[in-house]
Amino acid sequence: MYAGISLQQAPPLSVPGRFFLTAPWFGVAAALLLLFDGEALLASRWSPAMLAATHGLALGFIATIMLGATQQLLPVLASAIIPRPRPVATLIHLLWLPGVALLMAAFLLLRPWLFHAAATLLSAALAIFIGTAGHALYRSESSSDSAAGMRLALLGLLAALTCGVLLAFGLAGTLPLWRPRLTNLHLAFGLIGWIALLLMAVAWQVVPMFQITPPYPAPLRVRAARGLLLLLAGKALALGLSGTAAVVLDQGCNIALAGLLAAFAIATLRLQRQARRKVRDSHRDFWRLGMVGLLLSILCWAVSLVFSHPVLPLLTATLFLLGFALAVITGMLLKIVAFLLWLHLQSLRDALLQAGKEAFSVPKMNAMIPSRHGEWLLRILIAAQIATVVAVLAPRFMAIPAALLWLLHFGYLGSITGYAMYRYHRIRVRVEPHVAAIHAPGTRPRTTASGG
Amino acid sequence: MTTITNFMTDDHRRCDDLLATAEQHAQQEDWAAAAPATLTFIDAIEHHFQMEEQVLFPEFERQTGMNGGPTYVMREEHRQMRDLIAQLRAATDAHNRDDYLDTTETLLIMIQQHNMKEEGMLYPFTDERLSNVAEVIGAMGQVAA
Numbered sequence: 001m002y003a004g005i006s007l008q009q010a011p012p013l014s015v016p017g018r019f020f021l022t023a024p025w026f027g028v029a030a031a032l033l034l035l036f037d038g039e040a041l042l043a044s045r046w047s048p049a050m051l052a053a054t055h056g057l058a059l060g061f062i063a064t065i066m067l068g069a070t071q072q073l074l075p076v077l078a079s080a081i082i083p084r085p086r087p088v089a090t091l092i093h094l095l096w097l098p099g100v101a102l103l104m105a106a107f108l109l110l111r112p113w114l115f116h117a118a119a120t121l122l123s124a125a126l127a128i129f130i131g132t133a134g135h136a137l138y139r140s141e142s143s144s145d146s147a148a149g150m151r152l153a154l155l156g157l158l159a160a161l162t163c164g165v166l167l168a169f170g171l172a173g174t175l176p177l178w179r180p181r182l183t184n185l186h187l188a189f190g191l192i193g194w195i196a197l198l199l200m201a202v203a204w205q206v207v208p209m210f211q212i213t214p215p216y217p218a219p220l221r222v223r224a225a226r227g228l229l230l231l232l233a234g235k236a237l238a239l240g241l242s243g244t245a246a247v248v249l250d251q252g253c254n255i256a257l258a259g260l261l262a263a264f265a266i267a268t269l270r271l272q273r274q275a276r277r278k279v280r281d282s283h284r285d286f287w288r289l290g291m292v293g294l295l296l297s298i299l300c301w302a303v304s305l306v307f308s309h310p311v312l313p314l315l316t317a318t319l320f321l322l323g324f325a326l327a328v329i330t331g332m333l334l335k336i337v338a339f340l341l342w343l344h345l346q347s348l349r350d351a352l353l354q355a356g357k358e359a360f361s362v363p364k365m366n367a368m369i370p371s372r373h374g375e376w377l378l379r380i381l382i383a384a385q386i387a388t389v390v391a392v393l394a395p396r397f398m399a400i401p402a403a404l405l406w407l408l409h410f411g412y413l414g415s416i417t418g419y420a421m422y423r424y425h426r427i428r429v430r431v432e433p434h435v436a437a438i439h440a441p442g443t444r445p446r447t448t449a450s451g452g
Numbered sequence: 453m454t455t456i457t458n459f460m461t462d463d464h465r466r467c468d469d470l471l472a473t474a475e476q477h478a479q480q481e482d483w484a485a486a487a488p489a490t491l492t493f494i495d496a497i498e499h500h501f502q503m504e505e506q507v508l509f510p511e512f513e514r515q516t517g518m519n520g521g522p523t524y525v526m527r528e529e530h531r532q533m534r535d536l537i538a539q540l541r542a543a544t545d546a547h548n549r550d551d552y553l554d555t556t557e558t559l560l561i562m563i564q565q566h567n568m569k570e571e572g573m574l575y576p577f578t579d580e581r582l583s584n585v586a587e588v589i590g591a592m593g594q595v596a597a
Contacts, residue, residue, distance in 0.1 A: 076565050079573040144572035209564040212472045276472040277560075279479050279553065339561045346532055365561070366554040 011071060011085035013344045013424070018093050019068025020337055020417055026060020026100060027410030031403050034391075038399025042392055045314050046179075052107040054321065058190065059122070060100045061410070062325050065333055066198060067092065067129055070150070072336065074133060077205055078147035080140035082132045095125035103168070112172035119168040126161050130154050145221045149201025152225045156193025156232065160186060181239055187317070192257060193232045195325050196294075197225055200264055202332070203287075210335075211284050213271040220267050224260050231257045258298045265291040265298075282374035286331020289382065293323020314392050322385055330381060330413060334374050337417050338365035341424045348428060351435040360427070368420045377416075380409045456508070456582070457575040459589050460500075464567045467497045471560065478544070478552045486552075490544045494537055495597065497563075501530045503592040511588055512578055522574055529566045536562060 030053040034041055041049035071089060074080040082088055099121030106114035137151045163186035170177030208215050231253040238250035268291045272284060297319035304312035345362045352359040384405035391398035470493035477486035509523040536559040543551035579585055 076568050077572070079569065142572045143576045144568070147572070205568055209468075209567065210561065212468050276469055278472070278476050279556075281557075335561070339558070342558055364554045364558045366557060
């Protein structure tokens with residue numbers, strides 16, 4: 001074991017940057033759908049606008065950020081390095097963006113060719129992502145739990161993608177449309193096997209280290225992640241069975257999944273209460289909000305076991321996607337962007353100093369993304385979440401206010417991160433002519449590489 | 453038997469705790485408590501850097517022959533953290549709460565992403581590869597605080 005070790009190769013800023021810059025605008029697109037077609041959108045989980053909006057959010061916003069963040073975090077969390085990160089990121093991004101846009105258009109217009117084109121582009125993008133990230137992760141000899149968790153999350157993503165492609169071909173009329181059973185499996189793998197699993201794998205490191213808490217209990221780390229994936233496999237198996245056996249297996253898996261996710265959310269909230277770091281930090285509040293959203297989503301699902309009402313599955317998914325995933329991801333995004341900008345500005349400064357030039361003082365994270373922005377975003381997010389939950393119950397009155405709040409949320413988020421990156425870019429353009437080469441943080445300057 | 457991973461990870465957590473304490477005093481603008489607490493944290497983290505730079509990294513380089521790779525990156529990150537620590541010292545001396553908290557926010561993430569790499573990769577690698585783990589731990593314990 002440990003044949004080689006490498007701690008360098010932080011990817012260039014443009015690798016995650018392109019994903020972070022584009023993601024919020026898919027959120028804006030989803031909010032516009034809610035604004036102009038709100039009542040029809042919220043009428044059913046199968047309405048065309050609903051499917052377009054949820055995929056805009058889940059793929060366009062959430063998954064886009066997760067794709068970018070994974071490429072950035074692999075070296076840190078899992079000592080895994082994607083070779084040639086820039087062309088890989090370019091290719092994934094160029095396939096992914098039109099893929100998501102075409103999929104949203106396909107749901108709205110219901111044209112077979114749009115489904116075919118979207119499925120092709122999205123599967124090509126994800127095949128490259130899963131191939132490169134998976135290769136890096138399986139080669140990595142990191143002993144961290146997060147590395148193991150990220151490997152499992154990639155399997156979840158692969159399964160979600162497979163179901164999604166089959167469904168897209170079903171909607172295009174090329175294959176029989178296996179709805180709702182395959183849809184439910186697609187949702188389970190996408191929401192739990194990929195989104196929740198990856199966020200859990202990140203949480204094991206990020207929550208204890210950034211908030212200075214005790215570690216997660218061991219059973220809630222890799223074992224829980226393996227459990228989630230096995231239970232999802234159980235649900236897939238139930239799909240092949242029929243009659244009572246299928247129902248019992250599927251529902252048994254659902255109950256265990258809900259239990260595991262609830263245990264994770266409760267553990268996170270408990271750890272946060274034991275945090276040694278007491279300083280106010282909206283990052284912590286985004287995580288807390290996300291865990292409350294996850295618990296409410298599970299509660300909603302549990303109620304649906306007793307009372308069957310069409311609004312309950314819709315509320316469960318809304319709370320999971322908007323309450324849990326979106327909150328955690330928004331908080332993480334602000335922190336990651338601010339830190340990355342600081343780190344890369346630090347490299348610019350080092351390059352200037354090495355060239356014997358006068359250096360500038362590097363603005364710290366709070367100067368690039370002031371904490372008041374995080375605090376305001378948190379408030380807007382909570383308002384948008386509450387408005388959406390009410391809108392699910394009373395679409396006629398609340399769809400438009402909810403849509404406006406989401407427009408504000410995503411527009412604000414896109415502007416904050418966009419403006420911070422623009423400021424970085426301006427400094428970089430000013431500095432670049434004065435230095436021979438700028439090295440990504442954590443990489444060795446070539447001039448001294450032979451010095452050993 | 454103690455491993456390098458356990459020994460050094462415990463020391464990371466000790467430094468984290470000291471930083472959290474100092475930061476809390478600074479947030480309350482209780483400089484009479486914040487100033488000594490900050491110094492205690494700075495001494496602890498500097499001691500940690502010294503254990504690595506004087507003992508662990510040279511031993512790693514000697515036994516693996518890897519001179520330019522991981523230890524180079526880790527030393528560079530120590531340098532960046534020391535820059536921030538100097539700014540933290542200045543903010544403490546100036547009793548400037550906002551500067552202080554801005555610095556600890558950035559420093560904390562810098563420290564933690566550094567620790568993740570060490571705890572996830574470098575320390576387990578040294579436990580696996582170095583022939584004299586107990587001796588290395590002993591020598592690190594001898595580094596002046």
